[in-house]
Every structure is written in structure tokens, then in C-alpha cells.
Amino acid sequence: MDQAAIDRIHRSFAAQSMMATLGARIEEVGAGHVRIVAPILPGALQQQGFGHAGLTFSLGDSAAGYASLTTLPLDNEVVTAEIKVNLLAPAKGDRLIATGRVIKPGKRLCVVSSEVHAEEGDRRTLIAVLQGTMVPVPV
Amino acid sequence: MDQAAIDRIHRSFAAQSMMATLGARIEEVGAGHVRIVAPILPGALQQQGFGHAGLTFSLGDSAAGYASLTTLPLDNEVVTAEIKVNLLAPAKGDRLIATGRVIKPGKRLCVVSSEVHAEEGDRRTLIAVLQGTMVPVPV
Amino acid sequence: MDQAAIDRIHRSFAAQSMMATLGARIEEVGAGHVRIVAPILPGALQQQGFGHAGLTFSLGDSAAGYASLTTLPLDNEVVTAEIKVNLLAPAKGDRLIATGRVIKPGKRLCVVSSEVHAEEGDRRTLIAVLQGTMVPVPV
């Protein structure tokens, strides 16, 4: 990927106030894949004290969306048309790591997936898998 | 529903710090359905300035989860096993209204759905539909 | 709906050999909704002797697809982009009834849902709910 393509991912991400609220940042951008990490902030918990499904979803959805954006022209944005999450384990630990990747690129529809891991010390646990569809929109 | 059953929904909801972060509150609790409302806070936006998919998801998922909890014994909580969202329109307006309902109750699995509307003045627009599975867990 | 629009639904349905294999027929076509019925044939069972999830899916998916087609110009067909099914109860009884409806029409994407009931004598049991996305394609 050239620098302009990487920069626009970071610019778009920086414009998502939800990502700042969740303390998320982009850790890696590659062709067809993006990794986003975030702590489990005190303000993002569910009733048992684990990370909220909405946190896990937000990270997984964003990672998948930006993964699809890496495959699109610079004058495109994407929106999520639909996405499904299976939650596998509680979101607990030091931080969450969402890795999105493109399953099938497309100018009309882009099919994507994400894995979200919880990291506690050296140990990573897969806590969620997502599968969905992104729609490119010109900006 | 008796008051104890309604109270425990409110108590569980109050323990979700994510709901406070998003400014969400429960507007209605009935047998098999729950309505949650929230503004679109400046800290919950995506890159085009609309409400983030993670906001819409969080409200829809919580409304569906609590709808299922209204059908369960008082010593149960629920966790989301899986849920899917189709996003229909941008999350913009004065506030979002998520209405969860139970499609099929169950002690092992509870199938649920949610609709999320955006309200702008007098006008309500359906912006998302969710369908998923909640799992009762004893507390 | 005018007769030409209804006819094209029936024509397209008749061209689906899978529907004939499953013994399915259209029972009702209206603006934004379509009902398909089928027996549970001896050749469409799973390992416990109930109707196969693939039968339930096929009927629900087709009902949803044709529901979306009722909202589109005559020179369009639709294909399923994605669809999710939650199975609620075994497919057993005299016949299955799949009712598809349009949640959000669109020229680019059409969001749909289906309910599938099993009928045994006078009794109808909801056995599956589907939610998905259809994509119009010119023919």
C-alpha cells in the first residue's frame, strides 16, 4: 500500500469520535487487513464487569470496515450494510485486538470478517468473530 | 410484570457503564419487550458525523437482551451469544430508540429481535434491525 | 400490484428447479410480501426425521427474495447477498409456510425478513426467522 492510502485510513479513523471514546487506535494497516486495539475502559463495561458487546462489536466492525477500505479508491468511504457477531468468551484482560480482513472485495459490496481477541499478559483469547458486508460510498 | 422483575432490569442496566457512556436510559419495560433511548452524543460518531454503528448496535443489543431477561427467573442474567444487525439508514436526529422483543423464549436459548429508530422532531426513521440469540446465565 | 408484476414472480419461481424439487408453490403475492408453501417431502429430511434446515432456509430465502422483487421494476431479478436464519423449533407437520416481507426497499440493496411456520392440522408453530439482504440485478 502506498502512504496516501494508509494515511486516509488513519484520517478516517481519527474522524470517528466513537473510537476515541473507546480509547481505540489503529495498530496495523495492510492490503485487505486492518488491526485495531483498545483497552477495556471503565466506561465500556456490561453488567458483569466485562467489556460490553457494543465495545467488541465496535472494534470488530471498524476493523472490518477499514480492511475493506484498503481495497477501494481513495475517493471512497464505506458504510456497514450488515454484520453479525458471535461472542465466544467474556471481554476481559488488558486490551482487545480486532483484526479485520477482506473475504471478497467489490465495488458494490465487500464481504468482510473480523476476529477479536482479548489479551491478558502473554495470553490471547479469541472472544468474537464477525462476518458482514460493507458498501463503498463515494465522498 | 411485578415490580421486582422490573427493578432487576433497571438494576442490571444501571450496572452497564457502557449505557451511561452512551447516555442511554430505559424508557419502557414490559413482558417480552424493552425500549431503550439515547441521544447521539458527540463522542459516539462515525467518520461522516452520524451515529456510529457501534452505538446503534449497543442500544439494539441491550434492548434485545433485556427483553429476553423479562422472560427469565429473577436469579438469571443473559449474555449475547450472537446477533446480527442490518443498518438501513444513517443514525441522525435528536435521539435513537431501540425496541427489543422476544421472538422465542427459552431457558437454554432465547431468540430476540430489535428495531432501532432515529427520531428527528416528529419523524421516526427505522435505521436498523437486529436478530440474535441470548443465553440465560445464573447469577 | 398489476398482473404483469404478479406474473413475473410466478414465472421466475417456476424457473427455480429447486422449488419443484422441494414441492414448493407460491400461495400469495402482494406488494412487499410473498408466501410460499411446501410439504415436508421424504427427500428433504435431516437425520432425526424432521425437515432439513436447508428446506426451511430455501423456502424462507425464496419468500424473502420474491418479496423484494415485488418492489422492483419488471426488468430486474434479485440475488441473495446474505441471509441469516434462527431456527426455533423442529420442521414437522403437514406443511411449511414461509412468509417473506420487505423491511427496507432499495435499488441497490433491499433488506428483507421471513417467518417460516410449520402447520400441523389447525396449529401453526413459528419454526424459523430469517433476516437478510437482496441485491437487484438487471436481466
Added chain:
Amino acid sequence: MDQAAIDRIHRSFAAQSMMATLGARIEEVGAGHVRIVAPILPGALQQQGFGHAGLTFSLGDSAAGYASLTTLPLDNEVVTAEIKVNLLAPAKGDRLIATGRVIKPGKRLCVVSSEVHAEEGDRRTLIAVLQGTMVPVPV
């Protein structure tokens, strides 16, 4: 896997009349994964002459279900609680190949995925991805 475990997969599969109707057979059984293949029979088509989404779904769902069954005690069967399919390309070619695998085993819920490829001569095209939840049931 021991032979008894492999045999019971084949026995259960043989009891699914839907698989025979679709001409499907098991090609491979391993711990946590199962491969099912089928031709695209003249009786399993949609209106444009490609394999029906119900065919693709049936193969993908069965492969995922049997993948989960490989992780369970011999006195269990599984049923699909929910599953989602994203369709990526038309089902055309000599045969379809569905590969199911277990993402997260469990005695209560088992999260699974499948990929379905269409094979035409030497060429394989990924035509669908599925993600879902299987529920073990004692027999």
C-alpha cells in the same frame, strides 16, 4: 479421531435424506472439520440456472454441523441454532465443496464456520461463507 467417531458422522449423514436428494457425500472427516461435496444437480437450480442458495446453504450448514459433531461425545447429535450465509459468487461449475470447521467447541453451544467453493475443472472459486451456532442434543 477413532473409527467409531468417524462412523457415526457417516451414519448420521446417511440418515439425512436431503443430502441424498442433493447428491451430496462426505469427502473428509477430521477433528473439528468436515468436507462435503455435491454436484449441482438439474433439480437444485435457481431461476438463472445457477445452483440455488438453498443448495449452497444446505451443504455449508451440514459441513459446519458435522464439524461440530466431531468434537462431541458419541451419544450426541447437533442441531443448527442459527447460521448466516454471505453469498459471494454464482454456484456454477462441476461441483460444490463445503468445508466446515469449529471455531469454538462447547457442550452448550458450538460456534462454527463453513466455506463453500465451486469447482470448474482445475479452478476453485469461493462462493459462500457461513458462520453459525450448533447446539448439542443428547440422542
